[in-house]
Amino acid sequence: FYRLGASIECEHAIRAYHIYPPKDYKKWAKICEGLIRHYNEGWADGFRYGIRYWEIWNEP
Numbered sequence: 001f002y003r004l005g006a007s008i009e010c011e012h013a014i015r016a017y018h019i020y021p022p023k024d025y026k027k028w029a030k031i032c033e034g035l036i037r038h039y040n041e042g043w044a045d046g047f048r049y050g051i052r053y054w055e056i057w058n059e060p
Contacts, residue, residue, distance in 0.1 A: 002039065003055045004032050032056065 022028035036054060038046035 001053045001055065002035075002051050003057075004035060005057045 032054075034043070036051075037043035039049050039051055040047075042048050
């Protein structure tokens, strides 16, 4: 299990930790893809952990 991003639980957390949704969802998707490839496929001198479950914020 690997979580991408932080949970946005309440308005206070958003202000306190500067947790905002991405402005460019296509760019965010490419970043997520790169992270997954890095940890599962060894991309960019990465690893081959075989993580089966990925979560974005708190959504499986």
